Amino acid sequence: MGRWEPNARGRLAQAALELYGELGYEQTTVAEIAKRAGLTERTFFRHYADKREVLFDGSSALQELFVTAVAEAPRSVAPIGAIAAGLEAVSTVFEGRREHARQRQAVIVANAELQERELIKLASMSTALADALRRRGVTGPAASLTAEAGVAVFKVGFELWLTAPEEREMSQLMRESLDELKAVTTRG
Amino acid sequence: MGRWEPNARGRLAQAALELYGELGYEQTTVAEIAKRAGLTERTFFRHYADKREVLFDGSSALQELFVTAVAEAPRSVAPIGAIAAGLEAVSTVFEGRREHARQRQAVIVANAELQERELIKLASMSTALADALRRRGVTGPAASLTAEAGVAVFKVGFELWLTAPEEREMSQLMRESLDELKAVTTRG
DNA sequence: AGTCTGATGACAGTGACTGACATCGATGAT
DNA sequence: ATCATCGATGTCAGTCACTGTCATCAGACT
16 A cells, blocks of 8 residues: 555545635635645645646546537537437436536525636636637638537526426437527527 | 825726736736725735736626616517617717727736626626516516626627727627527527 | 545735724814 | 814724644554
8 A cells, every 4th residue: 555545636626615615715724725635735736737627637538528419420510410329429428427517506606706616617628629620621600609508508598407306318408409599599 | 184095996997007007917916906096004904805806897887788778668669679779879888988998808818817707797697687688578588598698798798899990889889799699699 | 554635724924904092183062 | 263073094902714834643554
């Protein structure tokens, strides 16, 4: 066995989520998080760039999954259809994690700084999606607009999923949200 | 004349924009901003909640303008049409301010913290727009999705306007972006 | 045994932000 | 004219997020 307990990074993330939930984000100090994880404050900052980032460990993987699904959709599929495929792919990774997602989201909605961080993660996703669409041949503002639309559907669908009854599946809620967006931009 | 030079708030905003442009956001200290404005650091924080907020003084007025235009669109207009009216209203206030907008945007895109702040302002706008749409009778996720679509069009249209030749008007670019979004959500 | 490496600890420092209290010119009441 | 009050600002001490630097130490490799 090693000199240190394994998975320091995971312990920090777990301790942070707990403390942010128990005391609130602002009232929690990084020193407390580190102490609960059996580490020092300095080590926290070696694993996470700042106090907010510890809640967003999986966001890069989620973005890659979304982008890959868009990129790999059949050539015959229209841009908005490729986004739909991405939403489908993303939905699978949240299966069985609704309770964890609810706990995390409760922490985030309680604090503006954390919401800011979440928004920039979604903006990064939008940029990456737009790039993927351009690689599919989408030109001009259409790529950005389709990507923004996709992220908007993800946001709305995700929130619906958090508040929906347990039996409702995320993928279905994403499809319904996308259909709703299509309807809403068509009328008028 | 008064005990103090007038418009302390405006002087702080001006000094901050200059210094963020000259030195970069991170390299600028609040003490420097205050000094250039002829004030102290403590006074800066009496006018602005934090170092970022000084760049977003007008965002609340912009949001009100957008929301009011949506609320006051004729009852017969569809939700997406009301958003179009809001985009039209918003476009007018930027007339003649393109150079200032470019300078400010250059500062923002150079720093992630500032982008986060901008994104939460846009998210606040989206929430307020969705509320306005609900007051118009729009129900369920349609309100949120229409509002998100409107903000997406604003973002894309605004960026087009910043990089477009001087003679192109913002209102026209907003209309083109909205049309593009409609096209993109229809195909597929 | 000797050496190197990677994760961690220890410690000092900067700067954003806050709370508490002092200052002082302007304003209006007396 | 005098005085009490008020609002914007200054002063100062303090907390905490975050960083740079150097020391430590178990395991891997030779």
